[in-house]
Amino acid sequence: MTDPELRYQTLVEKLQIRGSRFTSHRLALLRLLAVSEGHPNAMQLFESLRPQFPTISLATVYKTISLLKEEGEVLEIDLHNDSHYDGNKPYPHPHLICDVCGIIMDGDEIHFKQIIHQEIKEKFNFQVHREQMVFYGVCEACQKGK
Ligand SMILES: [Zn+2]
């Protein structure tokens, strides 16, 4: 995991450059995104901020995420009916999703990505601009029936 404090500073700087307003809501949201524990979706981020900031709106959450996406500072995991986010590691990396408990784990630190890119280029002469690698299955805890 990238140091959440460093990520937080980066996210703040990026929004500063864009001249964004900093409310306590927004800073708290950036803190959450810097960690991105479990790859939350917008609703989960909203729900975890609401006890502390009862006036926060879901629109603020979406707006902030969309600004950070434009800056390439948050990775969107597009699951068709829902989007989850990783603001800790904003670069493309594989994710492992458990069909049983729904956990989304990082599947990075694997080296086959380069090989896949190479093979796509050789076989299809296709230029990859964006990638999303998702593996569905059952996590270790669920296999053990926990
Ligand atoms: Zn599971």
Ligand SMILES: [Zn+2]
């Ligand atoms: Zn991730």
